[in-house]
Amino acid sequence: MMMATTTTTTTTTIIIMKDPSNEFSTNSSDGGDGGSFSSNNSISISSSNSSSVVVVVVVVVVVVVVVVVVVVVVVIVVVVVAVVVGVVAVVVVIVVVVVVVVVVVVVVVVVVIVVVVVVVVVVVVVAVAVVVVIVVVFIVIVVIVVVVLAVVVVVVVVVVVVVVVVVVVVVVV
Secondary structure, eight states, rough: OOOOEEEEEEEEEEEEEOOTTTTTTTGOOOOOOOSSSSSSEEEEEEEEEEEEEEEOOOOHHHHHHHHHHHHHHHHHHHHHHHHHHHHHHHHHHHHHHHHHHHHHHHHHHHHHHHHHHHHHHHHHHHHHHHHHHHHHHHHHHHHHHHHHHHHHHHHHHHHHHHHHHHHHHHOOO
């Protein structure tokens, strides 16, 4: 702690010397008015004005207070920045996790949909192919049966015609 002391002293001294003619005498015998002067006509007025102003400059305390305030402000700023960075980091991590989960879910759903669609398409194609094969086989069988029946009918008709012709010829002859 440092102390600075300033002292100001002002002294005024007024001395009135003895009046040789005794002109300002205050004795009642000389006709004076009984004023405040002394009878020996010598007045000494002394006025002392002494004022002491003590100014206490606490430089170390001020420096310590300033340093403490600066340190506290820096610590508060660092803590606030750390909290903000932490919150931002947590938010970024949460957003990244959510995005990754959403992307994985979307990919899985798309893959499942594609697999289901492929399976359905394959099943439909196989079913259509089977139906087409069955229809073709049925048509072939029907055609074969129709052809065979037609041939049989033609043969039967020819045979019947031949037999009828032969019978007619035999009867006529």
